[in-house]
Amino acid sequence: MASSSRTTSPTKRLLTELQTYQSDPNEALLELGPVDDNELTHWRAVMKGVPGTAYEGGLWALDIQIPSTYPLSPPTIRFMTPICHPNVDFKTGEICLDLLKTSWTPAYTITTTLTSIHQLLTSAEPDSPLNVDIAQLFRQEDYVGAEALIRFYTETERYVGRRR
Amino acid sequence: MDSSFDLPDSTDWIATSLPSFEPLEASLRCEVCKEFYNNPVITQCAHTFCSICIRRCITADGKCPACKSGVSSERLVPNIAVREIVKKFQEARPKALDLARHKHDETSDSPSAKKRKLDDTDLEQSEGGRQTRSRRTKSSRRGDGLQGAPIQIPDTDDDDGDFEPDDLPEGMVRCPICQKPMKEEQVFSHLNNCPDTTAQTSETGRGKRSRSNNAFSKPSQQRRKPPPKQSSPAPSRLPQLNYHLLKEPALKKKLQEIGIPVWGKKELLERRHLEWLHIWNSNCDSENPRNKRELLKELDTWEQTRGGRAQTTEARVMRKDFDAQGHATMHKNQFDDLIANARRKRESPKSDEVKEEASPTVAGAPDAEHRSEAQPTAEFFTQDVPKPLEGCADNIASIREKVELVNRTGDTLASVRLETISSRGMPASAAEDELPSGSSESAGIANPFTSPSRKVPMFALPEDPVVDVDNSTQV
Numbered sequence: 001m002a003s004s005s006r007t008t009s010p011t012k013r014l015l016t017e018l019q020t021y022q023s024d025p026n027e028a029l030l031e032l033g034p035v036d037d038n039e040l041t042h043w044r045a046v047m048k049g050v051p052g053t054a055y056e057g058g059l060w061a062l063d064i065q066i067p068s069t070y071p072l073s074p075p076t077i078r079f080m081t082p083i084c085h086p087n088v089d090f091k092t093g094e095i096c097l098d099l100l101k102t103s104w105t106p107a108y109t110i111t112t113t114l115t116s117i118h119q120l121l122t123s124a125e126p127d128s129p130l131n132v133d134i135a136q137l138f139r140q141e142d143y144v145g146a147e148a149l150i151r152f153y154t155e156t157e158r159y160v161g162r163r164r
Numbered sequence: 165m166d167s168s169f170d171l172p173d174s175t176d177w178i179a180t181s182l183p184s185f186e187p188l189e190a191s192l193r194c195e196v197c198k199e200f201y202n203n204p205v206i207t208q209c210a211h212t213f214c215s216i217c218i219r220r221c222i223t224a225d226g227k228c229p230a231c232k233s234g235v236s237s238e239r240l241v242p243n244i245a246v247r248e249i250v251k252k253f254q255e256a257r258p259k260a261l262d263l264a265r266h267k268h269d270e271t272s273d274s275p276s277a278k279k280r281k282l283d284d285t286d287l288e289q290s291e292g293g294r295q296t297r298s299r300r301t302k303s304s305r306r307g308d309g310l311q312g313a314p315i316q317i318p319d320t321d322d323d324d325g326d327f328e329p330d331d332l333p334e335g336m337v338r339c340p341i342c343q344k345p346m347k348e349e350q351v352f353s354h355l356n357n358c359p360d361t362t363a364q365t366s367e368t369g370r371g372k373r374s375r376s377n378n379a380f381s382k383p384s385q386q387r388r389k390p391p392p393k394q395s396s397p398a399p400s401r402l403p404q405l406n407y408h409l410l411k412e413p414a415l416k417k418k419l420q421e422i423g424i425p426v427w428g429k430k431e432l433l434e435r436r437h438l439e440w441l442h443i444w445n446s447n448c449d450s451e452n453p454r455n456k457r458e459l460l461k462e463l464d465t466w467e468q469t470r471g472g473r474a475q476t477t478e479a480r481v482m483r484k485d486f487d488a489q490g491h492a493t494m495h496k497n498q499f500d501d502l503i504a505n506a507r508r509k510r511e512s513p514k515s516d517e518v519k520e521e522a523s524p525t526v527a528g529a530p531d532a533e534h535r536s537e538a539q540p541t542a543e544f545f546t547q548d549v550p551k552p553l554e555g556c557a558d559n560i561a562s563i564r565e566k567v568e569l570v571n572r573t574g575d576t577l578a579s580v581r582l583e584t585i586s587s588r589g590m591p592a593s594a595a596e597d598e599l600p601s602g603s604s605e606s607a608g609i610a611n612p613f614t615s616p617s618r619k620v621p622m623f624a625l626p627e628d629p630v631v632d633v634d635n636s637t638q639v
Contacts, residue, residue: 012171012197012199013197013198013199015171016171016173016198016199017198019171019173019175020173020174020175020198023173023175023176023178023179024175024178024186068470069224071196071197072220072221072224072225073224103232105227105228105229105230105232106195106196106217106221106229107195107196107229107230109198
């Protein structure tokens with residue numbers, strides 16, 4: 001019965017997404033999956049830095065909370081590893097991305113959302129900053145300083161190993 | 165995790181010999197639920213979704229998930245072509261995937277499937293290929309058959325002497341069923357109408373192939389005759405209600421008329437009615453509408469998972485309307501315990517420190533003049549300080565008394581100093597040598613007691629650095 005699988009619970013779709021990721025991994029990610037096999041609505045991802053940018057070689061853990069209304073409402077994603085980025089809060093890891101708030105549509109998946117976050121790394125919006133310090137450097141066009149600062153944090157705050 | 169579940173998914177094709185089927189299958193899947201379209205409907209912006217998925221989305225935000233333009237549930241129209249394609253694709257999928265996978269397995273050692281195909285038209289190459297093929301399983305042989313590739317299946321069997329390696333011109337292949345040569349692109353269309361489908365089943369030595377023939381021709385046979393389903397006249401769609409204009413009793417009455425449960429508060433009634441609209445109206449878009457009992461069962465499933473009987477296990481995600489005050493009062497005991505624990509922890513090491521600090525300050529007092537020099541190093545030795553006094557409870561007690569005395573009077577320094585130094589086991593001579601210089605600094609004595617921050621270095625001074633300094637001055 002095809003329609004019974006279309007229940008309102010996000011479980012089936014999350015399993016499909018997980019399967020999709022496993023057979024077609026996302027290049028932006030090192031790993032992605034539920035934190036715990038029994039808890040399918042709490043995922044964790046490790047994102048890779050973009051080669052050729054200041055984020056090169058970085059690794060960041062992300063925490064993904066999936067609401068029961070998923071995919072009608074967006075997942076809550078935040079950086080667990082501190083990242084120096086104008087649109088990410090350094091302390092809480094909150095991400096300022098319209099995709100995660102107003103312009104979410106059910107057509108997005110966890111993987112595509114993480115790809116968008118990965119793209120945000122290279123296309124920052126210093127005009128709606130969550131990290132004022134680095135955004136200020138960008139706005140004053142001190143790109144050398146900004147890059148140095150980002151490289152510093154990318155190196156010092158690199159995610160290492162599996163911690164739960 | 166990998167083996168614990170197995171869901172069909174468009175990426176299944178990636179690792180096979182037909183990776184180009186991945187986008188094909190992906191385009192036959194709903195963007196919302198990521199499954200094959202079920203009762204696909206087309207929106208006014210010309211996007212296609214499962215009926216129930218788009219209806220839920222419209223209830224949620226009224227926008228098309230693909231292009232975000234406004235859509236309305238009244239203007240959804242069943243997309244019959246897509247429905248047929250999905251249906252047929254789903255029927256063909258398991259076998260096609262199976263074949264594609266086996267094909268991939270056997271060609272994985274050769275550079276590419278394409279190259280193999282061309283090579284096999286050559287006589288020598290097909291001779292070489294024969295050896296590997298004899299080890300092949302039945303299903304993989306079937307794989308060759310469907311590909312329509314020039315690989316000739318029956319050559320593996322010894323009794324298959326009638327087979328002769330063909331020398332067809334390039335681009336020409338034989339039908340795996342009737343052996344008729346034709347262009348490679350034509351094979352698939354030919355297979356649907358191959359007149360030889362049943363003719364060869366009785367032939368010996370080709371039993372395996374004929375089995376695959378039957379399996380393959382099945383969908384095509386079905387396609388010839390349209391589904392004979394004669395459904396009752398399609399049920400009519402239910403209209404939306406404006407819940408703001410309806411009072412609870414009126415809404416209950418509406419629900420009763422429809423025939424769905426009426427328990428719960430108004431908010432729940434609204435949600436249940438909305439869900440019923442989704443289920444009912446999407447069923448109206450279906451080719452074979454289900455009866456109301458099945459729909460009610462589905463509504464019951466909703467009730468268990470999301471409706472009134474759903475367990476609110478969502479505590480992990482903090483909701484927007486989270487009642488922080490209520491949470492705080494509810495768990496006050498736990499918070500209090502934690503606070504008490506934290507306080508206790510913070511106080512206990514402090515009391516130890518006080519004990520240790522109090523005693524040696526007096527001993528350190530005379531060395532006030534060295535403080536400035538020794539301060540930087542003093543910090544490094546603070547950790548070792550407790551040692552000299554360890555296990556000397558009596559000494560500590562007597563020292564305390566002296567400290568109090570000093571605090572009160574301030575002029576009994578000499579005696580205090582002498583006794584404390586001897587009690588700490590320091591060489592008396594060294595201590596006495598200090599005396600003349602240290603006793604004059606009365607101002608330095610008063611300060612350490614008033615400012616707690618300065619106690620630490622003083623406390624540390626009597627240790628090695630002091631002795632070193634003295635030695636160096638003496639030498």
